Structure formats: C-alpha cells, structure tokens
Amino acid sequence: MSIQTPAPPPHRPGAVLFLLAGAQFLVVLNTSIVNVALPALGQDLRLTPTGMAWIVNAYLIAFGALLPVGGRLTDVLGHRTAFLAGLLVFAAGSVAASVPSGAGPLVAARAVQGIGAALLSPAGLAILLAHRPAGPGRGRALGIWGAASAAGGAAGVLLGGVLTSALGWWAVFAVSALVALPGLVATPLLLARSERRRTARLDVPGALVVTAGLTLLVHGLGARGETPLPDFVVPAAGVLLLLALMPIERRARDPLLPPALLRNRSAVTGNLLMLLLGAVWVATFFFLPLYQQKVLGYSPLEAGLTQVPLAAALMAASWGAGRLRGTLLPGLITLATGLLWLARLPVDGALLTDLLGPSVLIGAGLGLAFVPLTALGIAEVEPRHAGIAGGLINTSRQVGGGLGLAVLTTLANPAVDRATPGPAALAHGYRRALVAAALIALLAAAGTGIHLLRGRVGAAATPSPHTDHSLTSDRG
Numbered sequence: 001m002s003i004q005t006p007a008p009p010p011h012r013p014g015a016v017l018f019l020l021a022g023a024q025f026l027v028v029l030n031t032s033i034v035n036v037a038l039p040a041l042g043q044d045l046r047l048t049p050t051g052m053a054w055i056v057n058a059y060l061i062a063f064g065a066l067l068p069v070g071g072r073l074t075d076v077l078g079h080r081t082a083f084l085a086g087l088l089v090f091a092a093g094s095v096a097a098s099v100p101s102g103a104g105p106l107v108a109a110r111a112v113q114g115i116g117a118a119l120l121s122p123a124g125l126a127i128l129l130a131h132r133p134a135g136p137g138r139g140r141a142l143g144i145w146g147a148a149s150a151a152g153g154a155a156g157v158l159l160g161g162v163l164t165s166a167l168g169w170w171a172v173f174a175v176s177a178l179v180a181l182p183g184l185v186a187t188p189l190l191l192a193r194s195e196r197r198r199t200a201r202l203d204v205p206g207a208l209v210v211t212a213g214l215t216l217l218v219h220g221l222g223a224r225g226e227t228p229l230p231d232f233v234v235p236a237a238g239v240l241l242l243l244a245l246m247p248i249e250r251r252a253r254d255p256l257l258p259p260a261l262l263r264n265r266s267a268v269t270g271n272l273l274m275l276l277l278g279a280v281w282v283a284t285f286f287f288l289p290l291y292q293q294k295v296l297g298y299s300p301l302e303a304g305l306t307q308v309p310l311a312a313a314l315m316a317a318s319w320g321a322g323r324l325r326g327t328l329l330p331g332l333i334t335l336a337t338g339l340l341w342l343a344r345l346p347v348d349g350a351l352l353t354d355l356l357g358p359s360v361l362i363g364a365g366l367g368l369a370f371v372p373l374t375a376l377g378i379a380e381v382e383p384r385h386a387g388i389a390g391g392l393i394n395t396s397r398q399v400g401g402g403l404g405l406a407v408l409t410t411l412a413n414p415a416v417d418r419a420t421p422g423p424a425a426l427a428h429g430y431r432r433a434l435v436a437a438a439l440i441a442l443l444a445a446a447g448t449g450i451h452l453l454r455g456r457v458g459a460a461a462t463p464s465p466h467t468d469h470s471l472t473s474d475r476g
Contacts, residue, residue: 012190013131013132015186015190016127016131016190016191017128017141017144017145019183019186019187019190019191020124020125020127020128020145021144021145021147021148022148022179022183023083023087023120023121023124023183024121024124024125024145024148024149024152025148025149025151025152025155026090026152026176026179026180027063027090027117027120027121027149027152028148028149028150028152028153028156029152029153029155029156029159029176030059030113030117030156030176031059031060031063031152031153031156032152032153032156032157032160032285033155033156033157033159033160033163033172033176034055034056034059034110034156034160034172034173035056035156035157035160035289036157036160036161036164036289036300036303036304037160037163037164037169037172038052038055038056039300040164040168040169041055041169044100044169045100045102045103045106047103051103054103054107055103055106055107055110057218057219058107058108058110058111058114059110059111059113059114059117060114060218060398060401060402061111061114061215061218061219062110062111062112062113062114062115062117062118063114063115063117063118063398064118064214064218064395064398064399064402065118065210065211065212065214065215065218066114066115066118066119066211067118067121067122067391067392067394067395067398068207068210068211068214068256068257068388068391068392068395069118069202069207069210069211069256069391070082070086070118070119070120070121070122070123070387070391071122071126071387071388071389071390071391071392072202072203072207072256072387072388072391073119073202073387074119074122074123074126074386074387074388074390074391075126075384075385075386075387075388076202078193079123079126079127079130079191079386079387080123080127080187080188080191080192080193081193082119082122082123082126082387083119083120083123083124083127083187083191084184084187084188085119086116086117086118086119086120086121086123087116087120087180087183087184087187088116088184089112089115089116089119090112090113090116090117090120090176090180091116091176091177091180091181091184092112092116093109093110093111093112093113093114093115093116094109094113094173094174094176094177094180095173095174095177096108096109096112097109097110097113097173098170098171098173098174098177099170100170109173113176118391121390121391121394122387122388122390122391122394123387123390124145124390125145125374125378125386125387125390125394126386126387126390127191128141128142128145129378129381129383129386129390130383130386139322139323139375140322140323141322142322142371142374142375143318143319143320143321143322143323143371144319144322145374146318146319146321146322146367146370146371146374147314147315147316147318147319147322147367147371149318149370150311150314150315150317150318150363150366150367150370151311151314151315153281153285153314155311157285157289157303157304157307158304158305158307158308158311159172159175159304160172160300160304161299161300161301161302161303161304161305162301162304163175164300165300165301202254202256203249203252203253203254203255203256205248205252206245206248206249206252206255206256206257207256209241209242209244209245209248210241210242210245210256210257212238212241213238213239213240213241213242213244213245214238214242214395214399215238216234216235216237216238216241217235217238217239217242217399217402218238218398218399218402219234220233220234220235220236220237220238245257256388257388257392258385258388260382260385261381261385261388261389261392264379264380264381266376266377266379266380267376267377267378267379267380267381267389267392267393269376269447269451270373270374270375270376270377270378270379270393270396271377271392271393271396272396272447273373273376273444273447273448274373274374274377274393274396274397274400275396275397275399275400275403276400276404276440276441276443276444276447277332277366277369277370277373277397277400277441277444278396278397278398278399278400278401278404279400279401279403279404279405279407279408279437279440280335280339280366280404280437280440280441280444281366281370281397281401282400282401282402282404282405283404283405283408283433283434283437284339284362284366284437286405286409287408287412287430287433287434288307288310288342288359289303289307290426290430291345291349291426291427291430292306292355294423294426295345295347295349295423295426295427295430296349306351306355306359307359309356309359309360309363310359310360310362310363311363312363313359313360313361313362313363313364313367314363314364314366314367315367316364316367317331317363317364317365317366317367317368318367318368318370318371319367320367320368321367321368321369321370321371321372322371327368327369327371327372328368328369328372328373328376328448329445329448329449329452330368331364331365331366331367331368331369331370331372332365332369332441332442332444332445332448333365333441333442333445334361334364334365334368335361335362335365335366335369335441336365336438336439336441336442336445337361337365338357338358338359338360338361338362338363338364338365339358339362339434339435339437339438339441340434340435340438341357341358341361342355342358342359342362342434343431343434343435343438344431345427345430345431345434346427347423347424347427365441369444373393374393377389377392377393377396378390378393404437404440407436408433408436408437409433411429411432411433411436412429412430412432412433413429
C-alpha cells in the first residue's frame with residue numbers, strides 16, 4: 001500500500017513556519033482587502049452594485065467551493081507540490097487583477113485567486129502538521145498560524161483603505177502579487193519534497209458535485225433578488241447536490257471525503273462549531289465598518305484604522321491560544337459578550353466609549369476560539385488525510401460565513417427604510433444583526449459545553465503547553 005510519506009523535519013523550522021503563516025495571512029487578507037476599494041473601483045470601471053458584489057464573491061465562491069478539492073489534491077499530489085502550485089496560481093491571479101482591463105477580466109482574475117487560495121491554504125496546514133510532531137511545538141505553531149489567519153482578516157480593511165487612498169484600487173491586488181513572489185522563491189529552498197500517493201486518485205464525480213453544490217449554495221445566498229427565480233431555488237439546488245454526495249462517495253474507490261474522517265468525532269464537532277464561528281466572524285467585519293461609515297460618518301481610512309485594536313486583540317489571543325489550554329469555551333463566551341456590548345450601536349457613538357471595549361473583547365474571543373477549533377477539526381487525522389481535513393475546516397468557516405451573512409442581513413433589512421434610510425434606521429438594523437450574531441456565539445458555546453460535559457472534547461479541544469492532546473485524541 002502506497003501512502004504519502006511526511007516530509008522530514010526542516011533545517012530551518014522558524015523560516016518554514018514564517019512561510020506557512022505568511023501564505024495563510026495572504027489568503028485570508030484577500031477576503032476583505034477589496035471591500036474598502038469597491039467605491040473607487042466601481043467608479044473607474046462603471047460597475048453596478050451587482051458588478052461590485054461579484055468582485056468580492058468571485059474570490060469567496062471559488063475559495064470556499066474548491067477547498068475540499070484543494071485539500072484532496074494536497075494529499076494526492078504531495079504537500080510541497082500543492083503548496084507551490086497554489087502559490088503560483090494565486091500570484092498569477094493577483095497580477096491579472098491589478099491590471100485595469102474591465103469588469104469581466106477582473107472577476108475572472110479574482111476567481112483565479114480563489115482557486116489558488118483553495119489549494120494553498122490546506123497545503124500549508126498539511127505541511128505544518130507534517131513538520132511539527134504532536135506536542136507543545138505543534139500547539140505553538142498552530143497558535144502562530146491561527147494568529148496570521150486572524151490578522152489577515154482584520155488587516156484587510158486597514159490595508160485596503162491605506163492603499164486605495166495612496167495609490168488607487170489596483171494596489172490592493174498588486175500588493176498580493178508582490179508578497180507572493182518571495183514565497184515562490186523560498187518554497188523550493190525551505191520545503192523538502194513529500195512523496196505523492198501513487199495509488200490514490202482524485203474522486204472526480206465527488207469533486208464536481210461538492211464544487212457545484214457549494215457554489216450554488218454560497219452564490220444563491222449572496223445573490224438574493226438577482227435572478228427571476230424565487231430566492232430559495234438556487235441555494236436549495238446546492239443543498240440537494242450536497243445531499244447527493246453521500247451515495248456517490250460510498251461507491252468511490254478513493255472518496256473525496258474519506259469515511260474515516262466522517263467518523264472522527266473531533267473532526268465532525270470542530271467543523272460544526274466552525275460553521276457557527278464563521279457566521280459570527282464574517283458578520284462582525286461586515287456590519288462594524290458599515291456602522292462606522294454610514295452611521296458615524298467615518299471615512300474608509302478612518303474605519304480601517306479603528307480596526308487596529310480588534311486586530312491586535314485577535315492576533316494576541318490566537319497566539320496565546322496555542323500555548324494555553326481550555327480557551328474554546330471562554331473564547332466563545334467572551335465573543336458573545338463583546339457582540340452584545342457592541343450591539344448598543346448609538347447613533348452618536350464614540351470610539352473610546354462605544355467601540356474600543358467591545359472591539360477588544362470580540363477580537364480576543366475570536367482568537368481564543370479559532371485556534372482550538374482548527375485543532376479540533378484536524379484531531380486524530382491520519383497524515384494521508386491531512387490535506388482534506390485542513391481544507392474541510394476552512395470550508396466550514398467560509399460556508400458558515402456565507403450562511404450567517406445571508407441570515408443576518410435578512411434580519412437587518414426589515415428595520416431599514418427602503419427609501420433613504422437615516423442613521424437611526426441603519427443603526428437599528430445593524431443592532432438586530434449583531435444581537436443575532438451574539439446568540440449564534442452562545443449557541444456554539446452551549447454546544448461546546450455539552451461536549452465537554454459528555455467527555456467528548458476534553459483535552460482535544462485546545463492545544464496544551466505540555467501535551468498536544470488536541471491532535472491526538474478522538475474524543476471530540
């Protein structure tokens with residue numbers, strides 16, 4: 001039986017970790033860096049609101065829908081080969097997106113970025129697991145990797161505002177290409193080649209079904225009212241395709257989702273909870289800048305700068321979660337508390353009294369929860385399935401974000417006057433959404449508590465500074 005052999009420990013583990021964390025930062029950065037640039041971009045390219053939404057959705061849909069396929073290709077091709085290919089595709093898409101050539105080519109370039117990200121992210125996580133044996137070193141590495149991921153989402157708003165103001169919208173894409181180029185040079189030098197699974201094949205029917213199903217689901221939830229069909233038809237078609245995946249996988253010789261992974265309690269629990277965390281994560285970074293700009297009158301640059309405390313708390317908490325134990329439940333409770341505090345949303349809110357405190361709590365809660373959930377989702381995973389496990393946990397966050405945003409924006413909209421909503425109406429709508437986000441965080445906390453009481457999470461929930469139980473126990 002031929003299986004993928006883990007790469008030997010690198011001669012420069014610190015440099016390898018920096019490379020992997022930088023790649024994950026870049027992948028997550030591109031989920032938000034374009035948001036602040038959209039008004040300038042839309043004006044230059046004469047885009048409709050739907051066209052501007054596609055600049056964002058093209059990346060998110062390609063990234064989220066193809067992550068399971070990217071994870072499986074990581075296991076089949078070899079970790080270094082997949083990582084290098086993903087980085088190359090991502091860089092090519094970034095270069096193409098930075099050239100002002102019209103709406104269609106830009107949407108296509110963003111989709112290429114998403115395809116590269118869907119291969120790069122699970123490959124990077126698989127390399128990290130292969131190079132860091134179970135123990136305190138792996139927990140610390142996951143903390144750094146998680147901090148980089150968290151920082152990417154928070155830094156996107158800030159960098160987008162700075163680059164757009166200083167150079168123009170094209171710079172938000174060009175900077176990704178510039179950051180990717182050193183990685184292309186460093187990867188062959190730092191990473192040893194890992195053997196591919198010569199007997200393994202990509203489950204093409206399963207890959208097509210899961211990609212189409214997730215694409216329809218995410219796109220249908222984000223494109224309500226844009227087709228002549230009722231709003232539920234497109235996402236319902238996506239759900240039906242995903243349900244059809246199970247009988248297809250049972251007949252597959254080398255299934256896209258290995259049965260052993262689906263029987264892993266830690267992996268299943270981690271992915272379900274990550275769906276909920278993803279919904280809250282995306283909602284926070286969507287509604288907070290809207291409140292700041294549309295209610296408080298902040299400029300895009302000011303809105304970006306005020307994200308710094310949240311980003312700092314997120315990074316610090318993620319780093320700490322890799323060294324501490326038992327941070328998942330406190331993190332979710334802290335997150336819910338911060339969201340309820342922020343949900344006050346006064347029309348005349350001030351940074352120091354109304355935004356700073358809840359932003360720090362939200363950032364800390366996200367960081368304390370994200371790292372142990374990532375660890376939980378890959379606990380007790382065989383090395384040959386590390387890529388698909390990493391892809392699946394990232395897919396859960398992306399799909400959870402799409403589902404959550406669709407539900408929360410629906411809750412916010414009825415409270416907003418359809419004609420010309422004033423600050424009070426907008427604040428009321430955003431308040432409803434943030435309260436609902438807090439309830440989602442509490443639901444995740446309740447689920448975590450139930451599993452802790454039943455002994456199914458226990459030491460697997462978080463990395464330990466002494467023993468890395470989070471990746472060695474199946475009692476999730």
